[in-house]
Amino acid sequence: xxxxxxxxxxxxxxxxxxxxxxxxxxxxxxxxxxxxxxxxxxxxxxxxxxxxxxxxxxxxxxxxxxxxxxxxxxxxxxxxxxxxxxxxxxxxxxxxxxxxxxxxxxxxxxxxxxxxxxxxxxxxxxxxxxxxx
Numbered sequence: 001x002x003x004x005x006x007x008x009x010x011x012x013x014x015x016x017x018x019x020x021x022x023x024x025x026x027x028x029x030x031x032x033x034x035x036x037x038x039x040x041x042x043x044x045x046x047x048x049x050x051x052x053x054x055x056x057x058x059x060x061x062x063x064x065x066x067x068x069x070x071x072x073x074x075x076x077x078x079x080x081x082x083x084x085x086x087x088x089x090x091x092x093x094x095x096x097x098x099x100x101x102x103x104x105x106x107x108x109x110x111x112x113x114x115x116x117x118x119x120x121x122x123x124x125x126x127x128x129x130x131x132x133x
Contacts, residue, residue, distance in 0.1 A: 075123025
């Protein structure tokens with residue numbers, strides 16, 4: 001999948017959806033999914049098919065999307081990876097949903113970060129070498 005995010009959607013768009021002229025929206029996203037059991041292809045090929053100015057923004061129906069996140073299969077999981085955006089998240093694998101936070105401080109536990117990093121690295125290794133762990 002490819003998720004396009006706009007951090008500055010127009011207020012009239014939010015008003016149309018919520019039937020409220022005062023509705024303020026700080027973020028909007030649109031997700032494009034491939035069919036069940038299908039994919040958009042290799043990430044590099046998908047990026048080549050984006051509009052030429054997509055290094056900073058994609059415009060669709062007058063809405064500027066300033067961030068894109070691709071769902072990329074690494075190992076046997078689909079993981080969100082930044083494609084472009086203003087927050088230097090390009091190429092970053094988002095592990096927010098997988099990590100466990102400590103009770104005392106709310107920071108990720110070493111064990112959960114270590115396991116998630118191992119899973120990602122093993123998945124990448126397997127992809128590059130045509131093997132399955």
